[in-house]
Amino acid sequence: MSEVVTKIGLPKPEGFLYFVEMDGTVWKHVGGEKELVYDKKFERESGYLYFIDLNGDLARLPNLQMRDPETNELYKPGSQVIEK
Numbered sequence: 001m002s003e004v005v006t007k008i009g010l011p012k013p014e015g016f017l018y019f020v021e022m023d024g025t026v027w028k029h030v031g032g033e034k035e036l037v038y039d040k041k042f043e044r045e046s047g048y049l050y051f052i053d054l055n056g057d058l059a060r061l062p063n064l065q066m067r068d069p070e071t072n073e074l075y076k077p078g079s080q081v082i083e084k
Contacts, residue, residue, distance in 0.1 A: 002051075002059040008038055010056035018052040026052065 008026065010018065016030040018037070026038035038058075044050060047066050053059040067074055 002053060002061050004053070004057050004059050005050070006040075006042060006058040008052070008057050010037060010052060012054075012056065020050040020052070020058065024050075026058065 010026070013028075016028050018026060018028055020026055022044065024040075024042040024044060025036060027034045028037045042058075045060075047063055048060040049063045050058065050060045065074065
């Protein structure tokens with residue numbers, strides 16, 4: 001289940017894609033061009049995937065493919081502990 005980070009209330013995408021930059025701004029991508037739609041920056045936490053949910057809000061989920069930088073082993077889902 002995802003966790004809502006910020007309520008934005010963006011309309012449902014029709015023919016374009018929303019994406020979240022590393023600085024926390026939200027952009028709309030249409031036909032090779034991008035347009036800024038939300039410029040209030042926020043602090044991203046490591047280990048999470050950030051996205052726009054079906055309600056048009058900024059949400060996050062634990063990144064299940066996060067790897068330990070030293071051993072390149074997958075972490076246990078939702079934690080920072082190596083899965084054994």
